[in-house]
Amino acid sequence: MVITKIRPRNPQFFKVILNGSFQLAIPIEFRKYLRDEKCEEGEAVLRNSGKSWRVKVNGFCFKEGWADFARDCHLHIGDFVVFKHEGGLVFDVSVFDRSACEKEYQPLLHPQNETKREAGMFESRGKEPILEKKINKSKGSASTHSGALKAAVKEYAASCKFEDPFFVVPMRKFNLTKYTLCIPKDFAKSNGLTGKSFEVILKDQGGNGGRSWSVQLKQEIDGRVNLASGWNAFAVANRLKEDQLCIFKLLHEDGKLVFDVTVVDYKPSGRKFPPPAADVSSKD
Structure with missing residues (x-):
């Protein structure tokens, strides 16, 4: 048959x-x-x-x-x-994903928008800040704003005299709606953050020594490293807004990786930022 x-x-x-x-x-x-x-x-x-x-x-x-x-x-x-x-x-x-449920995505979001939104990230290994190279093809007022913000990030990063490695990134809508933040590739590689997923601690600059959140560091298939699960709670608790700058300073405390995070406001005119806080970890 x-x-x-x-x-x-x-x-x-x-x-x-x-x-x-x-x-x-x-x-x-x-x-x-x-x-x-x-x-x-x-x-x-x-x-x-x-x-x-x-x-x-x-x-x-x-x-x-x-x-x-x-x-x-x-x-x-x-x-x-x-x-x-x-x-x-x-x-x-x-x-x-591993929850056995289908992932949800924002509809009609141009697949290159994420790259554009991440323009302007700066990093440092404790020395001079380094620009994380990104392509920005936006035009008109959006391009002007992006260029001004990028320059502001560079200015603030250059004013930080930290001994510990750090990077500076402007908050974009994507970071606050998709609740993820990409760590600059060179920073991740040079500080041993690549190759596996694990938890890090984010600390803010609040009173009583600041608050802390456990955040999952996830490895993307293309080699990028993202702050993922737990970033949402940090962003909401600190009322992060688009165009604010976040300075992530990497510390090692009791065998754990800790990011000490400072949030400052960007203003398109006048003095853009308050002076950076003193680096308590600086060597005498």
């Missing part, structure tokens, strides 16, 4: 994110559907939450453009990603 298999109308496959590779292989068994449509190679379209990404397919692998998709969708190691084939090289993609 011959058993006839019925081809799915929209075949699907899934992948579990196991590492930070800049490409992703399509399962061998699934490739027959692409061969049937004679689309083994070319430019795929990956769609998620009303947005789309163009990704090169070569050798049945998602290659150029995959890293952008992974970054913009905040893929983490352990995420479960489902690809629904819509014909040709078009896929609707759903992402599930």
Whole structure:
């Protein structure tokens, strides 16, 4: 007796994110559907939450453009990603995290906006502040404001005379609505914050020695390091607002990694900031 298999109308496959590779292989068994449509190679379209990404397919692998998709969708190691084939090289993609629930994303957010929002970050290893290079293609008044804010960040970072490593980052809407904050890559690498996820402590400058929050440091698939779970509580408790500057000074206390965080307001005219607080950890 011959058993006839019925081809799915929209075949699907899934992948579990196991590492930070800049490409992703399509399962061998699934490739027959692409061969049937004679689309083994070319430019795929990956769609998620009303947005789309163009990704090169070569050798049945998602290659150029995959890293952008992974970054913009905040893929983490352990995420479960489902690809629904819509014909040709078009896929609707759903992402599930370790809670077994589908991730939620802001609708109609341009996938490059996050990079633009993170423009202006500065870091230091305890010496001169270093600009974390980002591309800012905004125009008009938005560009003027971004440029002024970037200059203000540089000015304030240069005025900080900390012995401990630190970085300065302006708060963007993305940081306050998605409740995540990206640590500059060079800062993360030079201070041993890459390679695994773990908890850090954030301390503010409040009274009675300040308050503290445990925050998860998460490794993104593209190599970035983010403050994630727990950042929300810190941002809300400190009433963070867009365009405020946060200065993160890295300390080691009782074997724990601690960020001492100072928040200052940016003003487009006049004196932009109060002078930085004295570095109590400075050497005599």
